[in-house]
Amino acid sequence: MLTLQILANGLVLGGLYACIASGFSLVWGVLNVINILHGSFIVLGGYLAYFAYVTAGVHPFLSILIAIPAFFVLGYALQRLMINRIIAAPVLLTLTLTFGLDLMLSNGMILAFTADFKKLVLDPPLGTIAFGAVVLPIDRLAAMLLALALTGMLYLILSRSRIGRAIVAVRMDREAAALMGVDVKRIYAATFGLGAMMAGASGPLLVMIFPISPLGGPAYLGKAFVICVLGGLGSVPGAMIGGLVLGVVESFGSLWFGPEHAITLSFSLLILMLLFRPHGLLGRKGYE
Amino acid sequence: MSALLELEGVTRRFGGLRALSNVTLSVPRGEVVGLIGPNGAGKTTLVNVITGVHPASAGTVRFAGEDITRRRPYQAARRGIARTFQIVQPFSGMTVLENVAAAAMFAGGIAYGDAANDEAMQHLRFVGLGEVAHQSAASLTLAMRKRLEFAKGLAMRPKLLLLDEVNAGLNLNEVEAALELIRAIAARGVTVLIIEHLMKVVLSLCSRIVVLHHGELIAAGAPQAIIEDPRVIEAYLGRRYSKAQAGADG
Amino acid sequence: MKRDATIAAALFALIALLPLAGEAYWMRLGTIVLMYGVLAMSWNFIGGMAGYPSFAVAAFFGLGAYTGAVAQKLGLPMGLAWAGAGLMALAFAVLLGLALLRLRGHYFAIASLVVAEVLRELVNAATGLTGGGMGLNLPIPTMASVDAQARFFFYAMFGLAALTFAATLATTYSKLGFGLRCIRQNESAADMLGVDTTFYKVSGFALSGVFVGMAGAVYASWVYYIEPPDVFDVLFSVKAIVMVLLGGAGSVFGPLIGAALFLGLEELVWRNYLEVHTGVLGLMIVVLVLFLPKGLLSLSQRFGHWRPMG
Numbered sequence: 001m002l003t004l005q006i007l008a009n010g011l012v013l014g015g016l017y018a019c020i021a022s023g024f025s026l027v028w029g030v031l032n033v034i035n036i037l038h039g040s041f042i043v044l045g046g047y048l049a050y051f052a053y054v055t056a057g058v059h060p061f062l063s064i065l066i067a068i069p070a071f072f073v074l075g076y077a078l079q080r081l082m083i084n085r086i087i088a089a090p091v092l093l094t095l096t097l098t099f100g101l102d103l104m105l106s107n108g109m110i111l112a113f114t115a116d117f118k119k120l121v122l123d124p125p126l127g128t129i130a131f132g133a134v135v136l137p138i139d140r141l142a143a144m145l146l147a148l149a150l151t152g153m154l155y156l157i158l159s160r161s162r163i164g165r166a167i168v169a170v171r172m173d174r175e176a177a178a179l180m181g182v183d184v185k186r187i188y189a190a191t192f193g194l195g196a197m198m199a200g201a202s203g204p205l206l207v208m209i210f211p212i213s214p215l216g217g218p219a220y221l222g223k224a225f226v227i228c229v230l231g232g233l234g235s236v237p238g239a240m241i242g243g244l245v246l247g248v249v250e251s252f253g254s255l256w257f258g259p260e261h262a263i264t265l266s267f268s269l270l271i272l273m274l275l276f277r278p279h280g281l282l283g284r285k286g287y288e
Numbered sequence: 289m290s291a292l293l294e295l296e297g298v299t300r301r302f303g304g305l306r307a308l309s310n311v312t313l314s315v316p317r318g319e320v321v322g323l324i325g326p327n328g329a330g331k332t333t334l335v336n337v338i339t340g341v342h343p344a345s346a347g348t349v350r351f352a353g354e355d356i357t358r359r360r361p362y363q364a365a366r367r368g369i370a371r372t373f374q375i376v377q378p379f380s381g382m383t384v385l386e387n388v389a390a391a392a393m394f395a396g397g398i399a400y401g402d403a404a405n406d407e408a409m410q411h412l413r414f415v416g417l418g419e420v421a422h423q424s425a426a427s428l429t430l431a432m433r434k435r436l437e438f439a440k441g442l443a444m445r446p447k448l449l450l451l452d453e454v455n456a457g458l459n460l461n462e463v464e465a466a467l468e469l470i471r472a473i474a475a476r477g478v479t480v481l482i483i484e485h486l487m488k489v490v491l492s493l494c495s496r497i498v499v500l501h502h503g504e505l506i507a508a509g510a511p512q513a514i515i516e517d518p519r520v521i522e523a524y525l526g527r528r529y530s531k532a533q534a535g536a537d538g
Numbered sequence: 539m540k541r542d543a544t545i546a547a548a549l550f551a552l553i554a555l556l557p558l559a560g561e562a563y564w565m566r567l568g569t570i571v572l573m574y575g576v577l578a579m580s581w582n583f584i585g586g587m588a589g590y591p592s593f594a595v596a597a598f599f600g601l602g603a604y605t606g607a608v609a610q611k612l613g614l615p616m617g618l619a620w621a622g623a624g625l626m627a628l629a630f631a632v633l634l635g636l637a638l639l640r641l642r643g644h645y646f647a648i649a650s651l652v653v654a655e656v657l658r659e660l661v662n663a664a665t666g667l668t669g670g671g672m673g674l675n676l677p678i679p680t681m682a683s684v685d686a687q688a689r690f691f692f693y694a695m696f697g698l699a700a701l702t703f704a705a706t707l708a709t710t711y712s713k714l715g716f717g718l719r720c721i722r723q724n725e726s727a728a729d730m731l732g733v734d735t736t737f738y739k740v741s742g743f744a745l746s747g748v749f750v751g752m753a754g755a756v757y758a759s760w761v762y763y764i765e766p767p768d769v770f771d772v773l774f775s776v777k778a779i780v781m782v783l784l785g786g787a788g789s790v791f792g793p794l795i796g797a798a799l800f801l802g803l804e805e806l807v808w809r810n811y812l813e814v815h816t817g818v819l820g821l822m823i824v825v826l827v828l829f830l831p832k833g834l835l836s837l838s839q840r841f842g843h844w845r846p847m848g
Contacts, residue, residue: 034644085828091643092591092779097827099776103820111813222655225648264659267652274649275637339730365732379723390720393713395732400713444732 006251008134012144014247016205019147020220021227022154022239023198029234030171030191032091033083036098038199038224039217040105041071045203046212047113050120060120060204061146067200075196080189087188102217109214119211120204143205150201154194155236167191171234222263226270290353292317292448292479293338298347300330300337300503307333309503310347315448315496320470320480322490322511325500326524331483332374334500335450339364339371352447365395370446372437374453380426384436387425388412388443395444411439415469431462438469442478449473451482455489467493487515499523539711542790546707550700557689565688569760571801572695576753577774578781578793579702584746585779586787587715588739589722590639593651593775597634598627598750599757600654600770604661606755607674607764616679620694620755627751628744635743639736651772658770673765676758691760698756702749703794709745710790718742719788780823783831 024038049063058066082101086093126138158164169177170187178184206212206220223246231242246266253265291314300308307330315321323331336342338349340361349357356364370391378387388408392398398407412418415435420428428436434454441449451470455463463486470493474480484490490497490511497514499507501523507514514520556568577595584592602623609619638649661668668674681687709715717738720728729735758764777800785796800822807818 028644032644034648082824082828086831089831090589090591091647092585093783093827093831095591095644095647096776096779096783097824100820100823100827103823104817105820107814107817107820111817222652225652229645261659261663264656264663267656267659270652271649271656274641274645341726341730361726361729362732362734365730371730373727377724377727379720379727381723382719386716390716390728390733391731393732394717394720394728400716440731 005134006255007248008131008136010248010251011244012136012140012247013251014244015144015151016147016202016209016243017223017227017247018240018243019151019198019202019205021224021231021243022151022236023195024221024224025228025231025233025235025239025242026154026158026167026198027192027195028228030167031079031083031087031188033087033094033192034091034098035192035195036095036102036221037078037105037217038195039219039221040102040109040214041075041196041199041217042203042206042220043212043214043216044105044109045071045200046120046207047109047118047203047214049204050118050207050212051113053120060122060208061142063204064146064150064201067204068197071200072193072197074193074200076189076193078196079192080185083192084185084188106214106217113214115214117211117213118207120207122208139208143208147202147205150198151236151240154198157194158236163187163190167194219263222270223266226266226273229270229273291315292352293481294348294350295334295338296348296350298334298337298349299345300333300342301345307503308337308344311500311503311505312347313498313505313508315479315481317479318474318477319495320474320482320493322494322497323481323483323500324485324487324490324497324514328502329500329523330503331500332452333503335371335452335481335483338450339369362394365444366397368445368447369450370395370441370444370448371450372434372441372452372454374456376430376433376437378425378428378433378436378440380424382425383422384412384417384425384428385409385421387436388439391440391443392445395446397445408439408443411442414442414472415439416465430457431465434458434462434466435469438473442473446478448479448481451480451484453483453485455484455486463489491515539707542707545791546703550696550703554693554696557692562685562688565692567801567805569688569692569695571798572692572699573753573757574777574781574797574801575699575794576695576702576749577778578785578797579699579706580746580748580750581775581778582706582746582782582787582793583709583718584739584742586782586789586793587709587718587722588742590739590743591643591647591650591779592743592746593647593772593779594631594634594653594743594747595750595775595778596770596772597650597654597657598631598747599754599774600657600661600766601630602627602751602754603758603764603769604668604674604754605751607676607758608667609755610676610759611674616759619759620752623755624748624752627754628748630751631744631747632740634747635740636736639739639743651775654770654772654775658766661766661770668766671766673763674758676762676764678762679759691756694756694760695753698749698752699794705745705749706790706793714738714741722788776823780826784826786832 020042024035027033027035045067049060052058052063053060083097086097122139128135128137129141158168166182166187169182170184174184227239227242227246230245231238249269250262250266254262257265293315295311295313298308298311299306311334325331333342337344340359340363344357348355351367351369356367385405385408388411389404392407393400393404396407398404409418409421412421415438417432417435417439425436455466458466467489470480482493494511497511498505499514499520506519506523507517557565581592581595584590605626606619606623609622610616634653638646641649662670664670679687681690717733720733721735721738725735754769781796781800782793784800786792803822804819808815811818
């Protein structure tokens with residue numbers, strides 16, 4: 001049945017989307033910073049995985065393991081050194097700052113990798129697998145499962161680890177958390193690091209499925225926005241739900257309107273949500 | 289003579305919580321009415337509903353005979369309802385004068401420019417802040433900020449002034465000064481509804497008192513009657529005390 | 539206000555003399571500076587005065603460009619096409635403002651940013667009217683000489699900039715401007731004081747759109763070929779914001795000065811570091827935000843109400 005196939009495609013896509021959005025949502029929900037760099041981090045992770053595979057045969061799944069600590073450190077440093085200086089500033093300044101940083105990063109990537117699209121094609125290819133009438137490419141399925149694993153890992157960090165609990169505490173009430181002895185600056189940096197980590201780690205997954213280019217950041221960023229508005233800010237389950245919804249919407253939208261209108265569709269959805277349900281489908285209040 | 293402010297069956301729900309239940313009261317023209325009740329009774333919510341910050345879930349609010357239940361805050365302001373805030377927040381990026389001029393312009397209907405500035409200076413002098421007119425509002429002490437609230441309220445040329453805990457955080461002298469100011473304002477013919485915790489203030493200022501408890505109006509009347517009303521005592525001090533009191537009297 | 543007006547008159551008189559310098563390069567640069575001056579001053583109405591972080595400049599610019607272009611293709615003379623573009627942008631800004639200005643902070647910023655993207659896609663798709671992705675050719679202006687043409691467009695932008703400046707001046711020293719400032723300080727308090735916040739915000743937003751729309755139309759006539767990604771470029775929004783930050787938000791001369799400074803710097807970079815152009819632009823933005831968020835003109839002036847987190 002075609003509908004089932006499209007639905008399955010959408011869910012697989014949604015799992016990936018949940019992963020890229022969860023880090024973004026966390027940073028926005030906890031620091032009240034919209035990280036324009038998020039999309040470019042994803043692209044950067046993808047490029048690194050691509051070149052690792054093409055030049056040294058490093059499997060993208062392995063690249064993920066490398067990306068995790070590397071991007072965490074990058075994000076931590078970036079936040080600590082730059083973003084933290086204006087953390088209490090109006091929305092405008094933080095947005096503009098991360099925009100400027102993103103311009104630098106994408107220019108850097110163009111110089112380093114050229115503006116060509118690159119896609120990581122596994123050799124030998126993994127083939128497809130069938131579940132009844134639904135056929136799914138194994139690489140996409142594997143990517144989705146890994147994405148879900150990453151998202152699950154983030155969820156566990158937030159709910160079980162000390163630093164995760166501290167992050168949640170800061171999100172709920174920064175002053176109270178500080179009074180409890182939480183070093184808010186370190187937590188902000190760690191949160192941003194986690195966000196960068198999620199982005200960088202999803203890059204290798206995405207580059208196996210979609211071609212990437214240095215200017216592709218904004219597209220992923222746009223999806224992350226929509227997912228946050230759909231699912232509500234600062235919660236992993238919210239990003240999960242938002243991601244799945246967006247995946248399914250895009251899948252059916254591609255069928256009905258054509259894939260070139262996917263972006264317009266998701267942005268129109270975004271605007272509708274902002275106008276009528278800005279706190280997400282779950283009704284959770286985020287930051288303004 | 290009809291009352292200036294009339295509430296009928298006003299209810300306000302926040303989700304499942306009833307902040308106000310079926311409140312009916314009236315504030316006669318030219319009087320100073322006190323609104324008291326334990327913490328969480330819904331006093332500030334009542335003021336919010338009157339001014340249009342929160343719409344009433346049920347009931348009507350009538351001001352000078354006009355139904356203003358569905359009106360937005362700026363409309364209430366222009367019709368002559370001014371309010372002060374418990375937590376005082378002036379426009380900190382503007383001068384004291386500009387703060388009051390804003391009130392004069394937008395609610396008081398005075399023209400932009402010299403007219404509004406002159407009006408503002410008048411009110412500032414009335415409350416004793418004439419000297420600091422050109423300072424930044426952020427530089428004022430708490431007591432001065434409270435007086436700035438008064439000046440703003442007056443600049444709005446109100447018929448009804450809603451004072452929300454104006455004495456919170458003030459020492460005894462400052463409270464005395466505030467009392468004098470309120471008396472002077474009432475003497476000008478402004479009707480005042482004052483939310484207050486300090487019984488001394490309420491008793492010395494108000495000709496009528498209404499009592500709110502858990503969002504319900506439990507008593508209304510002359511000050512002396514109110515403080516002896518067993519329901520009021522129970523609300524503040526609990527059933528056992530009220531019973532003990534009744535037992536001691538009876 | 540009189541003092542500002544006098545200074546402005548002198549400043550604009552000086553700028554008007556630029557074409558006498560002769561070189562086409564300076565006139566081209568001057569035209570661009572004036573154009574961005576319009577963009578910056580326009581953003582100032584909603585972003586500087588009212589404090590709403592709007593990224594909608596790109597949307598208004600693109601809309602104006604295409605409206606003007608299509609109008610000209612349909613036979614309208616330039617002047618009318620530009621006016622029409624302004625009206626279109628005005629109407630759009632009012633409708634958009636009514637829809638979006640209920641949102642605050644990040645949500646408003648993102649929604650305003652997304653609008654440009656959606657418009658771009660719509661224009662892309664409407665190939666019959668706009669030529670879609672293949673772009674739109676405008677009637678080529680027929681003037682006495684290349685120089686005369688350059689001068690014509692310089693003065694067109696000059697007139698628009700002067701108009702925008704006059705609007706800035708009038709608004710700043712009026713009840714509207716005062717109301718917008720109150721809204722920026724504390725919107726709910728302003729509401730309680732009798733400010734019809736919706737009306738004022740939408741007015742500010744409308745002002746932020748009308749002149750930008752006209753600038754887009756003039757730009758389209760000037761370059762006589764436009765494509766959706768050129769005119770719906772989010773960089774228009776970002777640069778306008780950065781220019782106002784540089785010169786001092788909310789002030790009368792700040793946006794114009796910021797535009798001149800920023801573009802001066804950018805010209806230096808363009809000429810010398812083409813490959814890293816966007817990177818250096820990004821660096822400029824980063825440095826500006828980190829070290830000079832209050833702008834050069836008003837280093838002591840408080841930039842609005844800094845809300846602490848949470």
